[in-house]
Amino acid sequence: MSDAAVLSNAQLNKRIVSVIIFTFFCYLSVGLPLAVLPGFVHNTLGYSSFVAGLIISIQYFATLVSRPQSGRLADRFGPRSVVMLxxxxxxxxxxxxxxxxxxxxSPWVSLLMLALGRIFLGFGESFSSTGATLWGMNIVGPLQTARVISWNGVATYSAMAIGAPFGVILNNSFxxxxxxxxxxxxxxxxFFIARSKPAVQVAMGKRIPFHRVFTRVSSYGLALGFGTIGFGVIATFITLYFASRDWSGAAVALTLYxxxxxLIRLVFSRCITRFGGLRTSLFSLLVECVGLLIIWQASSVWQVDLGAFLTGSGFSLVFPALGVEAVKQVEQQDQGSALGTYSAFLDLGLGLSGPVAGLLIAHWGIQSxxxxxxxxxxxxxxxxxxxxRREQQTPVAES
Known part of the structure; x- marks a missing residue:
């Protein structure tokens, strides 16, 4: 919007939060089953840990398939419509x-219903999150892209921090x-809150083919996908990790993550603007790696909790930092497609982490x-x- 440049930080945040709330609804729906469904599939229905991981990962594959399309739909029909869907x-x-x-x-019927539900949740995640992010970018302008993506992540993981333990409480009671x-x-x-809000104008202009969008953002997305695996193995297997050692408190580890x-999103998100998305990502990925290594070698609950906290702290800025750089590769009318394509690599990382980790557990144990x-x-x-390195060399090549 034309007046976005003169708004205060509080006013900008208020506008962003007014639509990022839909990301919160979406990821609360994602977080509630995370600490419960693996145990339900494995212990109640009697299926293997591989199947339990696969049921969780079905959602991520559904999101992966629908994420690029969600961005193109948002570019064409507007983000509000995509959020409502x-x-x-x-x-x-x-x-x-x-x-x-x-x-x-009837375990196989129940498993089938869970799988279908995970598919719908995957579509819902892709449409709601991508649409809400693009909606926020449209109402505060392209200069605030990092701020919008950061707030989207705060909504995402606040919802999951609440959802994981709350899902356990609801499961224990009902x-x-x-x-x-x-x-x-x-x-x-x-749905009814989104329908009551005014739509935003869709950016006009010639849109480039999808394969060119993919080519421009794929390197950033691949780094995101690899970095996301740390979150995937914590979210999906931390409950089984605790159970394998007869420990309690897996939901606490998820909450600390x-x-x-x-915390890092709220306190250090301006590092992306100050130091650049790529350099911020380098430091963040190192912290995430250290956290995972601590969990790998942990001998007590507090060490796992520390590792989970460091992993979450490290991964915190990876998505917005790389995302800001990815979105810069295209014009405004293709930003929804770029954002959706970039985000799809996150879903690919999460989708692969479940079944692959399940196979690793079967051969080398859960610590592996x-x-x-x-x-x-x-x-x-x-x-x-x-x-x-490529960024540093580009100006030399152009001169």
């Missing part, structure tokens, strides 16, 4: 999870139908998962370092 999908995931709770006496009912309610309420993530994740994050560091 995403909230409907989130609500449907809750309905299908309720059906899974009612059919658990079974999985407890959090599933809440997911349905948030989908309905969020999210708390570290949110965190060593493997640390190595992947190191790979993200090397990709980002290469991008820094």
């Amino acid at each position: 995403g909230l409907v999908c989130c609500g449907m995931s809750g309905v299908l999870t309720l059906v899974a709770a009612l059919t658990q006496s 079974g999985i139908s407890g959090f599933a009912g809440l997911v349905v309610l948030m989908g309905v309420v969020g 999210s708390a570290g993530f949110v 998962v965190y060593l493997a994740a640390a190595l992947m994050v190191l790979g993200a560091f090397l990709i980002t370092f290469r991008l820094v």
Whole structure:
């Protein structure tokens, strides 16, 4: 909007939060089942840890498939419409999870309902989050892209920090139908709130083909995907990691991960503008790698908690830092497509982490998962370092 440049920080944040709230609804729906579904699939339905990881990862693959399309739909029809569609999908995931709770006496039917629910949740995540981010970028202007992406991440991990332990509480009191009912309610309420808000004007201009968008953002996305694996193995397998050692408090580790993530976003997000997205990512990835190595070698609960906190703190700025650089590669009318394509690599990392980690557990034990994740994050560091070198060499090449 034309007056965005003269708004105060508080006014800018108020505008951003007014639409990022839909990201909060979406990721609260994502966070509620995280600490519960693996145990339900493994212990109640009687399936293996590989299947438990696969059920979680189905959502990420669904998000991966739909994320680029969500960006192009937002560019074409406007972000509000895409957000409303995403909230409907989130609500449907809750309905299908309720059906899974009612059919658990037939494990394969219950598993099928869970899988369908995870697919709907994946579509809901991609539409709601991408649409809300682009919506925020449109109402405060391109100069505030880092601020919008950072607030989107705060909403994401605040929701997951609340969702993980709250999902456990609801599950202990009502079974999985407890959090599933809440997911349905948030989908309905969020839809009507989004519908009541004014739409924003869609940027006009010639749009480049998808393959050119992909080429321009793929290196940034690949670094993001490798860096995301650290989050994936904590979110999906930390409960089984604790159970394998007869420890309690897995939900606390998830909460500390999210708390570290949110704290760094709130306090240090301006580092992206000050030092640049690529350099900020380099430091962040090193911290994340250290956190994962601590979990790998942990011998007590507090060490796992420390590792989770450092992993969340490290990963915190990776998405917005690399995302700012990725979005710069295209014009405004293609930013939704670029954001969706870039975000799809996050979903790819999360989707692969579940089944691959399940196979690692079967052969080398659950600790091996965190060593493997640390190595992947190191790979993200090397990709980002290469991008820094390319950035340094570009002006010389142009002159």
